[in-house]
Amino acid sequence: MVLSIIKLFFIGFLGFFQTDQPTFKGGKEALDSFIASKTIYPSFSKNNCIQGTIYVSFQLNQNGEVFGAKVDKGLGVDLDQEALRLVRLTNNKWDVPTNHNIKSRIIIPVNFSLKNYDCDLRSQDEVNKAIELYKTRAALEKVVTNYYKNKEEGKAIDKNEAEIIQIKAELGFDDTFISNKIKEAKKMMRQGDKVGACQALNFIKNIGSNAAESLIAENCK
Incomplete structure (x- = not known):
């Protein structure tokens, strides 16, 4: 079983999904579900039990469109590309307040975890x-x-x-x-x-x- 867990951090803000911040349509649970349903665990990392968190940052325009997405901190493997792909898939799925500063960046840490792959046997x-x-x-x-x-x-x-x-x-x-x-x-x-x-x-x-x-x-x- 492949698990993908996602949280949001807004640079310059202290909390999640506060007033006047962009929010994923349906809230954090909907975002978690969306990411989990879209994840295609990359074959090399899956076959070699590579797991971990990839930090992706991006910006949103007033229409909720994702742009400027990039891997801020990755593992240097195919998980980086998958995390970036998943963030781009959230395009148009955000509610953006009218006073949102499109220059601000949002950081999403995407956690990739493998279960039932005997990864506990790998050092x-x-x-x-x-x-x-x-x-x-x-x-x-x-x-x-x-x-x-x-x-x-x-x-x-x-x-x-x-x-x-x-x-x-x-x-x-x-x-x-x-x-x-x-x-x-x-x-x-x-x-x-x-x-x-x-x-x-x-x-x-x-x-x-x-x-x-x-x-x-x-x-x-």
């Missing part, structure tokens, strides 16, 4: 090593995606593709990985998260697969 040292491994993988992923972006533009050196294919194998970018990534993208699309879905689909494209071409053509142009 903190093992988790820390997994976090470092993720950072190494991210650098290799960039090598792969840069190659295929350059290839699409006719700038890649063909003789280097054998090395890129080897890196892809080391990263586990196989048919199962691609299939799971497409499922995640479709789930995001059902949630109304077109931006997140298209990012996932274009990632598939940028690792040299054409498996997402039709979905990209249909949804991401």
